[in-house]
Amino acid sequence: MFSPVIGDYAASPQSREGRFHNPRPAGPGDMPESLLRVWWTFLFDKPAGTVPASPLPIHRLSRAELDAAPERSLYRLGHSTLLMKLRGQWWLTDPVFSQRASPVQFFGPKRFHTPPITIDELPPIRAVILSHDHYDHLDRDAVRALADKVALFLTPLGVGDRLADWGIARDKIRQFDWWQGTELDGLRLTATPAQHFSGRGLGDGNRTLWASWVIEDGGYRLFFSGDSGYFDGFAEIGRRFGPFDLTLMETGAYNVQWPYVHMLPPQTVQAHQDLRGRWLLPIHNGTFDLSMHTWEDPFEQVLHHAAERGVPVATPTMGERVDLNAPHEGSRWWRALSPQPLSLSTRTQP
Template sequence: MAPARRGDRSPGRRTGTAVGLAALAGLAGAVRDVPLALGGRLTSTRAERAARSPQFRDGSFHNPASSRLPTGNMDRDLVRELFFGKQKRHPTMAVPLLRPADPPAVDTARELSIVWYGHASALIEIEGQRVLLDPVWSQRCSPSARVGPKRLHEPPIRLDELPPLDAILISHDHYDHLDLATVRELTDRQNVPFVVPLGVGAHLDRWGVPADRIIELDWSESHHLGDLTLTATPAQHFSGRGLRRDGTLWSSWVIAGAHRSVFYTGDSGYFTGYAAIGAGYGPFDVTLMQIGAYDRAWPSIHMFPEEAVAAHLDLRGGLLIPVHWATFNLALHDWSEPVDRLWAEAKSRDVRLAVPRPGERVVVDEPPPVDGWWQAIA
């Protein structure tokens, strides 16, 4: 989420986002759950397994490619834009929400639909099974309930209104993808496994998730749920919930049934690994692509919208559905800019696109036409 990286001299390390350490330091003594929200540390068997990973060296996990460092006076540019920029970082009216309708009566052996709940939280309904991605239902993506990026819209449904799940998939441990309160409630309500990248299980363990419901995977490792296969694949990002950076792995995910398949980016910069994933696991019926929270100051950890289209093509994707936008302000661009740019690029490259409202179910074989709903409230 935040652009900081251990050992990265880019301005992202020094400026961060609104979920940065300045906010954490100011409230750590006043907010009871902050220490718990920071999560756990790798010890014993978990630490030994992390150390055996090809991605782990010198005490931390590493990206598959070198980060692209920014040029110019980015610190000065960010401060100037923060105080004097004219970005429209909030919609002028309420973001329209939909309650997901019952899934259509189709052959469950071929069924594939996506429900986007906002930001990166989404439900994949594939061949009769349901996988929930990066669920965050809290008002803020922060270790504190008092400060940090606040929602631009409410979740379209409550957690107790979710249908029965088969798995919960986490891409990495940043606060806008892994939320303490949401994990706790889902642990009580849904008796299903959390499938996570290496090391992230330490957070879940500290938060009371039973050990037999924590499945940790390195890149290229898979977990099987009947005919469904969940595979961790590379991403170019970073991890951390406090001062410690890159102590847990980050991942993209392949969700594959007997007949249908889905790719989810998690958070990632654009990198050559997308073509390798497409060759090894594609083609994909649908890709869920991260498009928001980009900036020239951190080009290697979040994609620009045009790069998301390029990655979708590298992946051999069919339908593209954007995520990671419209819910939290995590960068200085207009709140709706990512999807405007994505729509233009998708049209120019003849890419099939669906842009659901939060809570809207997209049947992948019959996606709704893009109607520009966000432009009416921009």
């Protein structure tokens, strides 16, 4: 079941007066008291260490390597962009390949690293899975460049309208409300709740929906968080679809001033446990400077809190293959880039 690309979503339980809403409104302490002060700090008073001082290690991918990749392979291409081989086909989440996560390419958060593979080198993509329309998740240039390579774009309500406006053929777009899904070639994909917001300009806030995604490959289950604050929806998703073999969980761009829309690392681990996940792979980090924490803090924080709870964590380098049937921890590669080890007590706290 999917909604047509028509732009009228009044029937959605999440829609009121033309805008989408989270089930629980933001309360005191959930968001900054002064957005102007946050923007001033972000633009002009950033602490040290939010950008790596040396190049990140990248495993450069080739089309030949991907063509030879075994079934159930996953590659992290950066931020929340993941390339997965399932059912003999390729699936891509939140593709961002531009130099900046910004409406313009001369200003805004700049990539720490180039993508491990270019769009031209990618194999045919069965479907692109989109979580929401923010610039660090929905890249117009990438979408346009992918158009001829992608069979379908799967989006939350309203996000597909943007794609249609950008020239994507309407018969390639499928839009979903929460708890709606589709089956493609034996793979089941379901849009599930998230606690976030949307918009790409001054006047379009929350005109499109945001979502997480459940991906079921027979008995194998993946969870892709998109962006979300911590909320009781994770436990409900866990009850309906868990346990999950691997959760791909937002861990980055957090701050104690906005826990409503981005989880703090201990909340990421708790959400993983609410979902009844086995392995956790932290995403939404290591590519863009989107908060005031040091760039490596998401990795160290999530490892610390996961270790306390006995949760195995995979931290592949960008472009490194992850075997979904048997994930591995990875090399903790970011530590080689820091001048000295940073303890939790000395690292910049969110």
